[in-house]
Amino acid sequence: MDTKAFFKLSYGLYIVTSKNNDEESGCVINTMTQVTAEPAQVCVTLNKENYTTQIIQKSGVLNVSVLLDDVSMDTIRQFGFQCGRDVNKFEGIKWDVDQNGVKYLTQESAAMFVCKVNKTVDVGTHLMFICEVLDAKTLDEGEVLTYAAYHDKKNGTTPKNAPSYVEEKDKTGWRCDVCGFIYEGDVLPEGYICPVCKVDASHFHKI
Ligand SMILES: Cc1cc2nc3c(=O)[nH]c(=O)nc-3n(C[C@H](O)[C@H](O)[C@H](O)COP(=O)(O)O)c2cc1C
Numbered sequence: 774m775d776t777k778a779f780f781k782l783s784y785g786l787y788i789v790t791s792k793n794n795d796e797e798s799g800c801v802i803n804t805m806t807q808v809t810a811e812p813a814q815v816c817v818t819l820n821k822e823n824y825t826t827q828i829i830q831k832s833g834v835l836n837v838s839v840l841l842d843d844v845s846m847d848t849i850r851q852f853g854f855q856c857g858r859d860v861n862k863f864e865g866i867k868w869d870v871d872q873n874g875v876k877y878l879t880q881e882s883a884a885m886f887v888c889k890v891n892k893t894v895d896v897g898t899h900l901m902f903i904c905e906v907l908d909a910k911t912l913d914e915g916e917v918l919t920y921a922a923y924h925d926k927k928n929g930t931t932p933k934n935a936p937s938y939v940e941e942k943d944k945t946g947w948r949c950d951v952c953g954f955i956y957e958g959d960v961l962p963e964g965y966i967c968p969v970c971k972v973d974a975s976h977f978h979k980i
Contacts, residue, residue: 776939784920784937786840788852788882789817790862791825792875793832798824798857799876801849803920803937805837813906815886818899820934824857826900833890834873835904838882842916846927846969848881854932854952854970872908883917885910899936930954930969947977955980 790799804818817837819826829835840848852862867880877885888904920937923929930953931938938953946957952970956977965974 779937779939780924782937786844786849786918786920786923787817788838788840788848788878789819789825789829789835790838790875790877791828791832791835792873793828796824796828796831797863797876798828799852799862800825800857801853803931803935808903813909814891814903815888815906816901816903818896818901818936820899820936822934828857829890829902830893830900832873832875834875835888835890835902836871836873836875836877837886837888838878839884839886840918841881841883841913842918842922844881844918846929848878849923849927849929850970879912883911883913883915885912898934928969945980948980950976950978 784803785805787802787805788799789802791797800823802817802819806816808814808816863876866878868876869879870876871887873887886906887908889907890902891905892903894901894903932952941955944955944957946955947961948955949967949970949972951972952967954967954969956965961974961977965977967976
């Protein structure tokens with residue numbers, strides 16, 4: 774199979790958040806799609822191991838923030854390369870709370886969707902949540918981020934638990950265990966820090 778064909782699929786980038794009692798988290802996804810207009814339904818697909826997934830399973834509600842083209846890599850790192858079991862995802866982030874009590878981003882976000890899970894489909898490694906949109910709001914008229922621009926302009930990578938993850942087998946050098954970034958060179962420079970997820974050289978292994 775030509776796995777590069779999957780890179781021809783176009784997506785946006787989003788942050789899905791949820792809350793259940795005192796548990797809350799949020800994660801970057803590229804898998805939001807509108808399913809129907811009447812009623813307004815969307816679906817999102819999340820890895821079973823994500824903390825956010827487990828909270829959604831309990832609460833039955835989620836919010837989706839649509840990321841703007843100029844979103845910082847710090848925000849992507851906070852929500853896409855760290856787990857809410859280890860860090861507070863909302864530290865230093867501007868947020869507001871929707872009608873379900875779920876936080877959403879008021880920074881770097883073009884729109885937000887308040888969602889209630891209607892149906893959960895088990896697709897193996899991931900769960901697909903088909904949701905009714907209870908409310909939606911435009912927050913900023915700026916250009917939205919596409920998955921292609923994330924790779925091309927921001928040099929972004931995708932961690933293993935994203936459904937679109939593809940291992941780059943034809944590159945040589947050093948791969949970051951956390952985000953998959955590849956440093957192409959024989960020797961990793963002294964004190965090297967991953968430019969995508971900011972972990973130190975101990976997280977790199979030779980490929
Ligand atoms: C560009 C990008 C796209 C991603 N897409 C998805 C996705 O569609 N589904 C998913 O489950 N995880 C996806 N991830 C991975 C999660 O955002 C990541 O595992 C996150 O740290 C989970 O946090 P949590 O454990 O607090 O939920 C993506 C990450 C990045 C950087």
